Amino acid sequence: xxxxxxxxxxxxxxxxxxxxxxxxxxxxxxxxxxxxxxxxxxxxxxxxxxxxxxxxxxxxxxxxxxxxxxxxxxxxxxxxxxxxxxxxxxxxxxxxxxxxxxxxxxxxxxxxxxxxxxxxxxxxxxxxxxxxxxxxxxxxxxxxxx
Amino acid sequence: xxxxxxxxxxxxxxxxxxxxxxxxxxxxxxxxxxxxxxxxxxxxxxxxxxxxxxxxxxxxxxxxxxxxxxxxxxxxxxxxxxxxxxxxxxxxxxxxxxxxxxxxxxxxxxxxxxxxxxxxxxxxxxxxxxxxxxxxxxxxxxxxxxxxxxxxxxxxxxxxxxxxxxxxxxxxxxxxxxxxxxxxxxxxxxxxxxxxxxxxxxxxxxxxxxxxxxxxxxxxxxxxxxxxxxxxxxxxxxxxxxxxxxxxxxxxxxxxxxxxxxxxxx
Numbered sequence: 207x208x209x210x211x212x213x214x215x216x217x218x219x220x221x222x223x224x225x226x227x228x229x230x231x232x233x234x235x236x237x238x239x240x241x242x243x244x245x246x247x248x249x250x251x252x253x254x255x256x257x258x259x260x261x262x263x264x265x266x267x268x269x270x271x272x273x274x275x276x277x278x279x280x281x282x283x284x285x286x287x288x289x290x291x292x293x294x295x296x297x298x299x300x301x302x303x304x305x306x307x308x309x310x311x312x313x314x315x316x317x318x319x320x321x322x323x324x325x326x327x328x329x330x331x332x333x334x335x336x337x338x339x340x341x342x343x344x345x346x347x348x349x350x351x352x
Numbered sequence: 353x354x355x356x357x358x359x360x361x362x363x364x365x366x367x368x369x370x371x372x373x374x375x376x377x378x379x380x381x382x383x384x385x386x387x388x389x390x391x392x393x394x395x396x397x398x399x400x401x402x403x404x405x406x407x408x409x410x411x412x413x414x415x416x417x418x419x420x421x422x423x424x425x426x427x428x429x430x431x432x433x434x435x436x437x438x439x440x441x442x443x444x445x446x447x448x449x450x451x452x453x454x455x456x457x458x459x460x461x462x463x464x465x466x467x468x469x470x471x472x473x474x475x476x477x478x479x480x481x482x483x484x485x486x487x488x489x490x491x492x493x494x495x496x497x498x499x500x501x502x503x504x505x506x507x508x509x510x511x512x513x514x515x516x517x518x519x520x521x522x523x524x525x526x527x528x529x530x531x532x533x534x535x536x537x538x539x540x541x542x543x544x545x546x547x548x549x550x551x552x553x554x555x556x557x558x559x560x561x562x563x564x565x566x567x568x569x570x571x572x573x574x575x576x577x578x579x580x581x582x583x584x585x586x587x588x589x590x591x592x593x594x595x596x597x598x599x600x601x602x603x604x605x606x607x608x609x610x611x612x613x614x615x616x617x618x
Contacts, residue, residue, distance in 0.1 A: 215357040216387060216413070216414040217385055217387075218411065218413075219382075219385060219388045219409070219411055221409060221518075222409075222411045222516045225516070225518070225531070225533070228531075247530050247531070248530055250520060250522070250530075250531060250532060252531070
């Protein structure tokens, strides 16, 4: 069961798509290495989200927990959300000043498709952490924030 | 979106909704998505919601009007046992999630030794377990142990309605949550293909006339309702009036940003 794969011509509107993602996030995903939830339970438009990535094994990120912000604007999921790391991280696709995941350097955002989800973004970012070009990068001290 | 792809039933329902709207209800499809409806419901007279105009959104899933088959999974495992004795979960539509049937067989037996119905979320948890050693660990309630080490396999299949409808207007109601999601049995396990957009909306209108605090979605509001109904009804009015004071059409009220740049999202 994939969220957003509505099939041929049926387009799930933004709000109902986000409700699906919310309900999936509340239930908990797989082994818990990525998770997400809504920031403001009162925001009927479900714009602001917090995701969490647990650093993958066999990388400098092991044992670290990375919170990040995802912002789903009104044109989500036609357009990707903006994604920003909360804690400092040294990664090729992350702006070292702001923590923003730069779409140009992160293929999933650059080649965004409507059926991608926030879960997909988090999972892909976690994979990216253990990619050869990121796995061994020296990291800022734990607990420092952008 | 071209309506040519649209099932005839949806086209007919839409035409009728537009030409013979039910009293106090309007529903019209969005221009670019004929399965996505903008809905307005007037607060029923002689209810706390009288005088309010409530905006909702509604989406007809691909399978409409059928309930979508949600999956069928067969797994073999060494049965280490636990069996549903009694559901201790809350009953009723709000509490009940979409339900799934689980059949559990001993190896090579034709009759299931276990035939149980559990919420879909729990079934997904089971499906997530990739281990062949099945522990039932994630099933939250009401299981008891059976003799260990018996070979078995389980089969899951379930259907639920994907019919989606929610309030966009903030509303103080025991069966509606902060995000406007509605607890109504016909939207979940009591779905029937004989139901229509019109009947669903009439049921929602009726829910405004007769809140059901015994089967709550918003526990706090339900508690309020049960302990002091008069005061709860008063709160309904306050929420309603606060919305109007913000200088907004009530249908957009309730957002806490005082109405600045309230986006209307598709």
